[in-house]
Amino acid sequence: xxxxxxxxxxxxxxxxxxxxxxxxxxxxxxxxxxxxxxxxxxxxxxxxxxxxxxxxxxxxxxxxxxxxxxxxxxxxxxxxxxxxxxxxxxxxxxxxxxxxxxxxxxxxxxxxxxxxxxxxxxxxxxxxxxxxxxxxxxxxxxxxxxxxxxxxxxxxxxxxxxxxxxxxxxxxxxxxxxxxxxxxxxxxxxxxxxxxxxxxxxxxxxxxxxxxxxxxxxxxxxxxxxxxxxxxxxxxxxxxxxxxxxxxxxxxxxxxxxxxxxxxxxxxxxxxxxxxxxxxxxxxxxxxxxxxxxxxxxxxxxxxxxxxxxxxxxxxxxxxxxxxxxxxxxxxxxxxxxxxxxxxxxxxxxxxxxxxxxxxxxxxxxxxxxxxxxxxxx
Amino acid sequence: xxxxxxxxxxxxxxxxxxxxxxxxxxxxxxxxxxxxxxxxxxxxxxxxxxxxxxxxxxxxxxxxxxxxxxxxxxxxxxxxxxxxxxxxxxxxxxxxxxxxxxxxxxxxxxx
Numbered sequence: 001x002x003x004x005x006x007x008x009x010x011x012x013x014x015x016x017x018x019x020x021x022x023x024x025x026x027x028x029x030x031x032x033x034x035x036x037x038x039x040x041x042x043x044x045x046x047x048x049x050x051x052x053x054x055x056x057x058x059x060x061x062x063x064x065x066x067x068x069x070x071x072x073x074x075x076x077x078x079x080x081x082x083x084x085x086x087x088x089x090x091x092x093x094x095x096x097x098x099x100x101x102x103x104x105x106x107x108x109x110x111x112x113x114x115x116x117x118x119x120x121x122x123x124x125x126x127x128x129x130x131x132x133x134x135x136x137x138x139x140x141x142x143x144x145x146x147x148x149x150x151x152x153x154x155x156x157x158x159x160x161x162x163x164x165x166x167x168x169x170x171x172x173x174x175x176x177x178x179x180x181x182x183x184x185x186x187x188x189x190x191x192x193x194x195x196x197x198x199x200x201x202x203x204x205x206x207x208x209x210x211x212x213x214x215x216x217x218x219x220x221x222x223x224x225x226x227x228x229x230x231x232x233x234x235x236x237x238x239x240x241x242x243x244x245x246x247x248x249x250x251x252x253x254x255x256x257x258x259x260x261x262x263x264x265x266x267x268x269x270x271x272x273x274x275x276x277x278x279x280x281x282x283x284x285x286x287x288x289x290x291x292x293x294x295x296x297x298x299x300x301x302x303x304x305x306x307x308x309x310x311x312x313x314x315x316x317x318x319x320x321x322x323x324x325x326x327x328x329x330x331x332x333x334x335x336x337x338x339x340x341x342x343x344x345x346x347x348x349x350x351x352x353x354x355x356x357x358x359x360x361x362x363x364x365x366x367x368x369x370x371x372x373x374x375x376x377x378x
Numbered sequence: 379x380x381x382x383x384x385x386x387x388x389x390x391x392x393x394x395x396x397x398x399x400x401x402x403x404x405x406x407x408x409x410x411x412x413x414x415x416x417x418x419x420x421x422x423x424x425x426x427x428x429x430x431x432x433x434x435x436x437x438x439x440x441x442x443x444x445x446x447x448x449x450x451x452x453x454x455x456x457x458x459x460x461x462x463x464x465x466x467x468x469x470x471x472x473x474x475x476x477x478x479x480x481x482x483x484x485x486x487x488x489x
Contacts, residue, residue: 092460094460094464140482140484141460141480141482142379142381142457142459142460142463142482143459143460144458144459144460144461148461152461
């Protein structure tokens with residue numbers, strides 16, 4: 001619809017609403033048409049033409065109207081592509097990240113402004129203004145409504161995947177926003193189906209499906225997070241794990257392993273292990289090595305060190321974390337100090353461990369994490 | 379869709395010896411079809427600001443404070459959309475040595 005109205009988002013939205021209203025009036029009496037989606041699209045387009053015509057008459061632009069005669073709408077075959085165009089328009093690099101996320105939720109996930117506002121703990125009015133400004137900006141700055149040409153795809157796709165993962169994490173870390181996880185997975189499915197040649201799209205889908213499969217075990221009845229080692233694995237969603245692992249394998253078979261695929265492979269190693277002790281930690285260390293090469297970051301180094309401690313023992317891992325802490329790059333990250341404390345404790349250096357637990361405790365962002373760390377202090 | 383390209387210097391940026399910047403002639407050859415008008419502009423010292431207050435024309439010798447030392451020139455380009463405008467702007471040598479601001483035109487018959 002947006003492409004059809006020449007990029008006028010408000011007009012497109014108005015016409016779509018109008019078509020739904022007509023459907024509500026007519027379908028109960030006349031019966032549901034054979035192709036409901038095509039019916040809605042055609043109805044919305046006719047309405048748009050009426051409105052454009054009226055505007056054109058006012059502006060005395062009659063020649064333009066002749067160009068916008070309604071073409072018979074063949075079938076709803078091109079609707080998935082329209083979703084993809086919407087996705088890339090919403091994630092255009094000329095929009096800021098906040099606007100991108102809000103637009104995706106409104107236009108692709110179909111959440112109401114009130115729901116998005118709740119998810120981001122913002123007043124509805126603020127979110128409404130943010131969405132309005134973003135739509136205005138798309139129109140006024142001339143942001144195109146289309147899947148970018150092939151030469152721009154490699155630089156655009158990562159932003160789309162990044163926003164989707166951000167959306168997922170927003171829902172993953174806060175149980176009150178759990179719905180965002182389902183929405184992110186749903187949109188990623190569309191993306192993976194429409195871009196089958198992009199293994200990273202498949203990799204992200206696999207990663208989110210695998211994380212989401214552990215949802216029921218991630219918190220105890222009091223709502224506190226449970227570490228991977230201590231999770232009740234019978235609560236994990238087996239069919240989802242099988243699906244995620246299969247998706248990950250399908251992506252990796254293309255031989256272009258990107259960061260999302262490698263993270264999915266790590267998640268698959270965890271999710272398919274019968275117990276924490278029986279996890280293939282050596283394989284996980286190798287995957288983190290690979291990830292560190294693709295996307296070097298101190299957090300990846302830290303996770304790799306944790307895997308090393310599981311594969312080869314705390315004595316092997318401790319120097320890695322000490323070296324990392326000496327760079328000072330994760331000084332404010334509570335998990336660095338918590339990991340250091342754990343390794344010091346397991347290698348018998350209790351006095352130093354206590355000091356690190358204290359630092360971790362002071363930095364921990366949630367009450368649940370503070371309780372977890374405080375329980376480890378003497 | 380028309381865009382104003384405000385071509386500016388970036389006081390915080392020191393260009394590398396070889397930053398892959400095209401020459402201005404290469405840029406003109408590339409944008410011929412899209413180019414409406416453009417020029418470099420004389421420095422701020424040669425600028426004159428004009429205000430009319432209480433029906434009196436007030437002139438100031440020198441640039442308006444906001445654009446002092448920044449604006450080096452301008453171009454107007456006609457493009458299909460922002461992607462094309464960005465592609466054109468990013469091939470301008472001053473996108474490499476300085477910074478370019480793209481402002482979409484706002485015709486009076488549009489809200």
